[in-house]
Amino acid sequence: MPDTSNGTAADGRTRDRVVRLLLELGPSTAVTLSAHLGLSPAAIRRHLDAMLTEDVIMTRSARTPGPRGRGRPARVYQLTAAGHAAGPTAYEDLATSALSFLADVAGHAVVAEFAEARAADLERRVKGAVARADPADRPAALAAAMSAAGYTASASQLPTGIQICQHHCPVQHVAEQFPELCGAETAALSRLLDSHVQRLATIAHGDGVCTTHVPLEARDLQRRDESRDRSARASSSFAVVGEADPVHPGDPGAPEPPAPPAVSRSSPVGSPTSAPPVSTSPATLTSSEGPAI
Numbered sequence: 056m057p058d059t060s061n062g063t064a065a066d067g068r069t070r071d072r073v074v075r076l077l078l079e080l081g082p083s084t085a086v087t088l089s090a091h092l093g094l095s096p097a098a099i100r101r102h103l104d105a106m107l108t109e110d111v112i113m114t115r116s117a118r119t120p121g122p123r124g125r126g127r128p129a130r131v132y133q134l135t136a137a138g139h140a141a142g143p144t145a146y147e148d149l150a151t152s153a154l155s156f157l158a159d160v161a162g163h164a165v166v167a168e169f170a171e172a173r174a175a176d177l178e179r180r181v182k183g184a185v186a187r188a189d190p191a192d193r194p195a196a197l198a199a200a201m202s203a204a205g206y207t208a209s210a211s212q213l214p215t216g217i218q219i220c221q222h223h224c225p226v227q228h229v230a231e232q233f234p235e236l237c238g239a240e241t242a243a244l245s246r247l248l249d250s251h252v253q254r255l256a257t258i259a260h261g262d263g264v265c266t267t268h269v270p271l272e273a274r275d276l277q278r279r280d281e282s283r284d285r286s287a288r289a290s291s292s293f294a295v296v297g298e299a300d301p302v303h304p305g306d307p308g309a310p311e312p313p314a315p316p317a318v319s320r321s322s323p324v325g326s327p328t329s330a331p332p333v334s335t336s337p338a339t340l341t342s343s344e345g346p347a348i
Contacts, residue, residue, distance in 0.1 A: 174239035221265035230259035
């Protein structure tokens with residue numbers, strides 16, 4: 056961060072927060088910065104003036120649509136190239152040299168162990184905040200905890216899951232040469248969320264932001280698909296009610312027509328009414344006991 060040897064430790068911490076806010080919000084007015092930091096406009100301007108002197112930030116007139124009113128135009132503050140290079144990246148040359156020496160002397164396996172140890176340290180620092188949150192809120196809690204650790208992170212909901220974006224990487228230039236740092240960090244995020252995650256982009260690889268996708272779990276996808284299937288079946292059932300084609304006799308699959316009712320005949324007294332009619336033809340009569348003689 057900027058040289059704060061002439062100021063107090065509290066001043067240094069406040070200016071660190073200003074740098075992080077400018078990384079997150081982009082060019083901002085003193086009023087916006089003071090509102091986020093809970094400082095009076097006079098107090099924040101004191102820090103901004105010091106950072107202007109140290110060439111950590113620069114100022115320009117705010118662009119406003121339409122005609123400008125009376126008075127001086129509002130000024131916005133933004134980081135200079137030196138401001139971006141200062142602070143979290145101030146010791147990266149030393150760190151890169153140290154890791155290069157380790158890789159030459161002991162091999163890249165030692166660098167991987169270092170990356171895993173560093174990721175485990177980040178995991179310990181943010182684990183409590185993530186564990187206290189409800190499962191559905193843990194990605195947002197993780198992003199907030201990572202912002203407090205200097206990563207300037209945010210979380211957003213997508214149809215396929217949640218996306219965590221890190222707008223600042225404290226070890227950007229080191230990770231350009233040692234991607235083991237990014238891999239170990241991704242594994243730590245997966246453990247913290249107890250979910251598979253996918254790293255889509257990294258600042259170290261030239262992207263503008265480190266992006267990690269937290270997909271919906273398989274059971275959540277299954278529930279969503281089942282819900283859509285139920286909705287589709289319900290819609291189709293409403294659409295076909297009362298629209299079935301009539302079935303005509305003789306059509307394939309048509310039911311057999313009912314038998315016609317029996318014709319009533321007069322029977323001798325005492326004979327069953329359900330007995331079949333007796334033939335009156337001259338052919339030999341038969342009975343249930345055999346042929347008549």
